[in-house]
Amino acid sequence: MNTNQDFNCYWWQERPPRPAPPAEWQQHADIAIIGCGFTGLSAGLTLARAGRNVVILEKGLIGEGASTRNGGITSGNIRLSATQLKKRFGAERAQQFFDEAVAARADLARFIQDENIDCDFQPVGRVVGLTGQFSADRIKRDNDAFQARYGIGPVFIEKHEMADYTESSIYEGGILRPDIGGIHPAKLMHEMLRLALEAGVKVFSETPVLQIERRQSDFVILTDRGEIAAEHVISATNAYTDRAQPWLRRRLVPVISEMIATEKIGRNRVQSLMPKLTMFGESKQLGYYYRPSPDGERILLGGRRGHKDTARAKRQLHDALATIFPALGDTRIDAHWQGFVAFPFDQLPKLVVRDGVIYPAGFCGSGTVWARWLGQKAALMILGEEGDSVFGNLPMHTLPFYTGDPWFMPLAMTYYRLRDRLAASPK
Ligand SMILES: Cc1cc2nc3c(=O)[nH]c(=O)nc-3n(C[C@H](O)[C@H](O)[C@H](O)COP(=O)(O)OP(=O)(O)OC[C@H]3O[C@@H](n4cnc5c(N)ncnc54)[C@H](O)[C@@H]3O)c2cc1C
Numbered sequence: 436m437n438t439n440q441d442f443n444c445y446w447w448q449e450r451p452p453r454p455a456p457p458a459e460w461q462q463h464a465d466i467a468i469i470g471c472g473f474t475g476l477s478a479g480l481t482l483a484r485a486g487r488n489v490v491i492l493e494k495g496l497i498g499e500g501a502s503t504r505n506g507g508i509t510s511g512n513i514r515l516s517a518t519q520l521k522k523r524f525g526a527e528r529a530q531q532f533f534d535e536a537v538a539a540r541a542d543l544a545r546f547i548q549d550e551n552i553d554c555d556f557q558p559v560g561r562v563v564g565l566t567g568q569f570s571a572d573r574i575k576r577d578n579d580a581f582q583a584r585y586g587i588g589p590v591f592i593e594k595h596e597m598a599d600y601t602e603s604s605i606y607e608g609g610i611l612r613p614d615i616g617g618i619h620p621a622k623l624m625h626e627m628l629r630l631a632l633e634a635g636v637k638v639f640s641e642t643p644v645l646q647i648e649r650r651q652s653d654f655v656i657l658t659d660r661g662e663i664a665a666e667h668v669i670s671a672t673n674a675y676t677d678r679a680q681p682w683l684r685r686r687l688v689p690v691i692s693e694m695i696a697t698e699k700i701g702r703n704r705v706q707s708l709m710p711k712l713t714m715f716g717e718s719k720q721l722g723y724y725y726r727p728s729p730d731g732e733r734i735l736l737g738g739r740r741g742h743k744d745t746a747r748a749k750r751q752l753h754d755a756l757a758t759i760f761p762a763l764g765d766t767r768i769d770a771h772w773q774g775f776v777a778f779p780f781d782q783l784p785k786l787v788v789r790d791g792v793i794y795p796a797g798f799c800g801s802g803t804v805w806a807r808w809l810g811q812k813a814a815l816m817i818l819g820e821e822g823d824s825v826f827g828n829l830p831m832h833t834l835p836f837y838t839g840d841p842w843f844m845p846l847a848m849t850y851y852r853l854r855d856r857l858a859a860s861p862k
Pocket residue numbers: 469470471472473474475492493494495498499500501502503504505506507508509510511642643644645671672673674675676677679692693694724737772773774775776777798799800801802803804805806
């Protein structure tokens with residue numbers, strides 16, 4: 436559990452991490468899953484409902500990873516642009532990334548509805564506030580193409596219309612995506628845990644996996660509770676991958692993502708700042724994301740950082756909030772917390788198999804949609820059904836001498852900050 440004084444996760448006030456219900460240790464399972472967040476639970480639920488014997492092994496308490504700490508914005512973002520994807524994969528395959536993102540978002544909404552999940556799901560849309568240079572004509576053309584293919588109409592918001600969405604005057608315009616919304620992430624994760632347990636998944640918390648060993652066609656997993664043999668292994672540790680999985684650790688860059696929640700400022704005030712109560716992001720590389728709390732009483736804002744000074748980071752987030760909404764400059768911050776998100780070097784999520792272990796990982800800060808979706812895909816691969824994904828078997832690169840400790844983060848952040856500044860300066 437995080438005992439750092441600067442750590443006070445808003446979501447944990449209602450759904451704190453907790454131990455898994457007691458269960459008898461077993462020495463064999465059809466499938467062992469390492470890590471109990473959205474990825475592990477999604478895979479476990481799918482497999483158990485198909486009649487498989489599934490064990491999830493979690494190092495900490497249940498709900499200590501990123502899945503309960505995040506902004507709860509169901510963005511399903513792909514960080515590479517359509518142009519970048521086309522250049523790398525060709526037009527047809529590039530389109531498949533967006534097809535899968537639309538399908539994954541819709542699948543999450545359907546899951547929440549069909550399973551009657553109480554997670555404060557608010558399908559209110561998300562606005563990306565535009566800063567710097569952009570072509571309104573091009574955005575409108577892209578929106579029309581999106582509408583034609585998916586029947587979902589993103590809306591270009593002119594600068595003078597932004598007041599319908601935000602009191603902030605810092606944006607030059609915006610793009611509203613109606614198929615994105617907000618959830619209470621800790622409620623969703625604990626509901627997924629409930630469904631997994633009901634389906635028969637055995638979950639062991641405070642059980643770190645120390646080693647995964649391949650023995651002929653099976654795996655033996657060493658934990659500090661004992662060994663367990665399994666026919667299949669799914670690694671669902673993402674940004675929290677430790678030295679037990681050196682291959683994966685070398686291929687993911689863990690980045691600190693953190694958030695603040697204001698004191699209760701009241702629904703009227705929140706509504707005057709964000710009239711349609713939408714989720715918000717920014718078009719910059721190092722943009723902030725923010726949203727009303729599900730009860731509409733506060734504003735939650737998050738961003739990424741590349742240094743280790745937590746007090747400075749909190750001030751920076753408060754400053755960012757005050758830049759967006761100057762009226763909140765003196766507002767008290769009631770909660771401040773951090774977690775890690777995982778970036779593969781090519782900034783595309785992954786569903787790869789190596790030495791028989793299945794790795795859904797590298798969600799680039801958009802795992803509310805991708806972790807659940809790719810966890811499910813990993814399960815379907817084992818079941819031999821529709822496990823195909825455009826993220827399947829993409830090469831997963833590393834850098835020479837990189838072992839999982841991203842010493843280059845401050846440099847990378849400076850680079851992205853510079854790009855944002857250049858993009859914002861008049862040409
Ligand atoms: C502050 C913050 C804000 C974010 N905001 C958003 C957002 O608004 N929208 C969005 O889509 N995404 C967001 N994300 C990202 C999202 O939360 C993650 O992508 C997603 O939760 C990943 O889920 P997961 O199940 O793969 O990993 P996690 O939930 O992190 O679970 C991994 C688990 O593996 C366990 N583990 C690690 N090593 C071992 C081991 N050796 N043995 C056993 N267990 C192990 C860890 O203890 C951990 O519980 C945010 C993340 C953070 C931190």
